[in-house]
Amino acid sequence: SQTIHQWPATLVQPVGSPLSLECTVEGTSNPNLYWYRQAAGRGLQLLFYSVGIGQISSEVPQNLSASRPQDRQFILSSKKLLLSDSGFYLCAWSVKSGANVLTFGAGSRLTVL
Amino acid sequence: AQRVTQPEKLLSVFKGAPVELKCNYSYSGSPELFWYVQYSRQRLQLLLRHISRESIKGFTADLNKGETSFHLKKPFAQEEDSAMYYCALSGLSGGYNKLIFGAGTRLAVHP
Numbered sequence: 001s002q003t004i005h006q007w008p009a010t011l012v013q014p015v016g017s018p019l020s021l022e023c024t025v026e027g028t029s030n031p032n033l034y035w036y037r038q039a040a041g042r043g044l045q046l047l048f049y050s051v052g053i054g055q056i057s058s059e060v061p062q063n064l065s066a067s068r069p070q071d072r073q074f075i076l077s078s079k080k081l082l083l084s085d086s087g088f089y090l091c092a093w094s095v096k097s098g099a100n101v102l103t104f105g106a107g108s109r110l111t112v113l
Numbered sequence: 114a115q116r117v118t119q120p121e122k123l124l125s126v127f128k129g130a131p132v133e134l135k136c137n138y139s140y141s142g143s144p145e146l147f148w149y150v151q152y153s154r155q156r157l158q159l160l161l162r163h164i165s166r167e168s169i170k171g172f173t174a175d176l177n178k179g180e181t182s183f184h185l186k187k188p189f190a191q192e193e194d195s196a197m198y199y200c201a202l203s204g205l206s207g208g209y210n211k212l213i214f215g216a217g218t219r220l221a222v223h224p
Contacts, residue, residue, distance in 0.1 A: 034212075036214075043117075043216035044199060102212060104156050104157040
């Protein structure tokens with residue numbers, strides 16, 4: 001069966017520090033991968049999605065970047081965190097043919113101080 | 114542009130009462146609509162999709178293209194239905210299908 005892992009689950013970082021959130025999927029190949037940010041009252045905002053290795057599309061301009069170095073690995077990064085980067089980040093995957101049905105990870109809560 | 118609107122942040126009902134979670138969308142093409150749910154301390158997960166036309170946990174949702182709505186309904190709410198509910202729209206954008214979510218509605222079912 002397919003599983004999706006995100007880590008770390010919780011992270012507290014100072015302003016200006018770098019960020020790396022990782023997401024891996026097991027039990028499937030060539031998935032679509034997504035990063036969402038979940039904010040109270042604002043729902044789920046799509047940040048990045050990827051249809052293949054090295055293929056990243058950004059939905060909103062921001063202080064974050066994403067990379068897909070391997071087929072089932074998706075990384076969310078920042079060189080210098082801002083206070084506004086605090087939030088709950090969700091990774092998700094879908095199969096190519098069912099790109100509308102997403103399976104979500106448990107999420108990573110980032111607090112920038 | 115694709116947009117999903119859930120006008121209610123919180124819906125509070127008593128057990129056994131009917132529930133309707135509202136969702137309106139904006140999309141120029143033929144949309145595919147979904148409801149996702151997040152129970153306390155659980156992952157966000159798919160509840161139902163309009164093309165399946167099925168009832169899941171007693172919930173149903175009908176796509177009304179005339180009113181551009183996809184409201185989620187259940188005739189008799191249960192305490193275990195308390196959760197965060199997100200309406201989502203899938204449509205082509207930039208050559209890819211993308212899933213756009215609404216702001217979510219928290220359903221609280223009281224005993």
